[in-house]
Amino acid sequence: MEVVLILVAIQGLLGAFDTLYHHEFTEKLPWKESARKELLIHGIRNFFYFVIFISLAWVEWHGAYAYWFGLIFCLELGLTLWDFVVEDKTRKLPATERITHTILTLNYGMVLAVMAPQWYAWLQQPSAFVGVNHGFLSWIASLYALGVLLWTLRDLSSAMRSKKQSLPELVLDVPQQRFLITGGSGFIGKKLCQALINAGHEVTIFCRNNEKTAGQLTGRFTLVNQLDSLNTAFDVIINLAGEPISGKRWNKKRKALLLNSRLNITQALVDFIQRSEQKPSLFLSGSAIGYYGTSPEQIFTENTNAADNSFPHQLCAQWEQLALSAEQYGVRVVTLRTGVVLGLDGGALPELLVPFDLFAGGTFGAGQQWMSWIHMHDFLGLIAHIINQPSIQGAINATAPTPVNNAEFSRVLGKVLKRPSKLSIPEANMKILLGEMAEELLLKGQHVIPEKALASGYQFQYASLEAALKQLLGK
Missing domain, CATH: 3.40.50.720 (NAD(P)-binding Rossmann-like Domain)
Incomplete structure (x- = not known):
């Protein structure tokens, strides 16, 4: 599990860079009228990240609960793919953001590969939530969980606030110019x-x-x-x-x-x-x-x-x-x-x-x-x-x-x-x-x-x- 948490720490660091540098400071997504759908996807996905990070830090999902934990991973992956499609339709991604997304995808693939045997082992256990403590790594994962929870609220509130800006009616004396x-x-x-x-x-x-x-x-x-x-x-x-x-x-x-x-x-x-x-x-x-x-x-x-x-x-x-x-x-x-x-x-x-x-x-x-x-x-x-x-x-x-x-x-x-x-x-x-x-x-x-x-x-x-x-x- 320590390897999984190390990879999760890398994922969280890359995600924080992508959010702050690209979404906030470069693209200003929270205030773009064209970014409403993208912000909505980000908000829901961030909530799934919160559940994943806090669970890997402190809780094991055994038995039937493991299926639900696996479903969360799958939903997060589906939202990420949907996000790629929406981004390509609504804005031109800078090269650094595309590179960051590629690294995030590769790292997430490694998380899934390393996590798969552990998830299978959880399936064999009686259904229960079992508390665990991985020391310093648990606290690092918790810190990332808090960060994505805050950005869940920010992205969802920005998506709800976002509206299409109206245009004034231009009245010209001569029509059809x-x-x-x-x-x-x-x-x-x-x-x-x-x-x-x-x-x-x-x-x-x-x-x-x-x-x-x-x-x-x-x-x-x-x-x-x-x-x-x-x-x-x-x-x-x-x-x-x-x-x-x-x-x-x-x-x-x-x-x-x-x-x-x-x-x-x-x-x-x-x-x-x-x-x-x-x-x-x-x-x-x-x-x-x-x-x-x-x-x-x-x-x-x-x-x-x-x-x-x-x-x-x-x-x-x-x-x-x-x-x-x-x-x-x-x-x-x-x-x-x-x-x-x-x-x-x-x-x-x-x-x-x-x-x-x-x-x-x-x-x-x-x-x-x-x-x-x-x-x-x-x-x-x-x-x-x-x-x-x-x-x-x-x-x-x-x-x-x-x-x-x-x-x-x-x-x-x-x-x-x-x-x-x-x-x-x-x-x-x-x-x-x-x-x-x-x-x-x-x-x-x-x-x-x-x-x-x-x-x-x-x-x-x-x-x-x-x-x-x-x-x-x-x-």
Whole structure:
């Protein structure tokens, strides 16, 4: 039995790594609407693991009870196979998670092989639960049992809490418009595409991975992989393509990727507009409030003259300049200077939810840096507003009218989640881990006001941060 418990200890260690690193910190499964079924499977399987671990530590199931113990093993194995199928349908597993799952499967096979003779011996005994004590190994197994029991409750409660996020109804003045969209599989793009499809518009998505994009949408849409041979006329072109700017250190190679992933596709769209016989009425291209640089005191509007040498400013300035070159072909061009978009399928919010959910939430550094945010519904609503308002052109700030500093954002998030928000990640640690990216995006910020959106009559549905977070988190 000692060999079985050693293998179980290895299984528990690997399982803890898989749960914490992959499910919690990398994939943020407890807050993903697409992970409800996977979380339900995890919760039930974890309960079976609890029974297995605590039994191997302290109890032998003799006689007829051994059949029930064997059934628990079989059910756990069946749930694991089902989990593999669900995972492949709902998300792309990183290489480390696939490797971990392979090792877990091999180790579990060894547990079954070593356990089989012991289980057969239990069958020969009179039916009874017999107490045992394997010393230190029993306590190790008990520790793992406690851990999986806690995650049973977490996964099941997350599955019950999870709900499909609603999409706003996009009301456009002109029905059945033809849209060409880049970045349609991204955090914002997939929501925009689905909302336009739901509203009955013709949506064509330029993408690199047809399978990934198609798996995220429902309804009628068209996928294309190149623009050179595209002869379709479009009413509106929306450019949201680009590698995510946060999450990784900005080395020279990373900066080149961030820049080229935006400029190359934008240039391709401008070239497409140039050769199109029927020009679109609007070219809406992405940008970010990083255009303004950072400041603890200054308030930025669309009329602010930016004079900054930071990488975010340089990236956004080149991106906007290239998009605005389409104006020479008689096309209205709008560049969306986007703030922190709040949603559960990506962006900054899921990154913040994990530590808060585990009672470890707080600020980045002193927390005085500004966070100019916007709810996903308002971001999509603002796009519809821009399409409907021909007078809007040039840069427009896609942020809510009530920015807050990081300390206030953390306080409100803690209040909504009913979690403490007193901790702080030291600035020095963040700079060591993430370098320039941490300094420019996380430790500094900008107080941005959507002056042009307000002046043109857009009414924000979520002007209050607390209301926005309550809607997203179902509180």
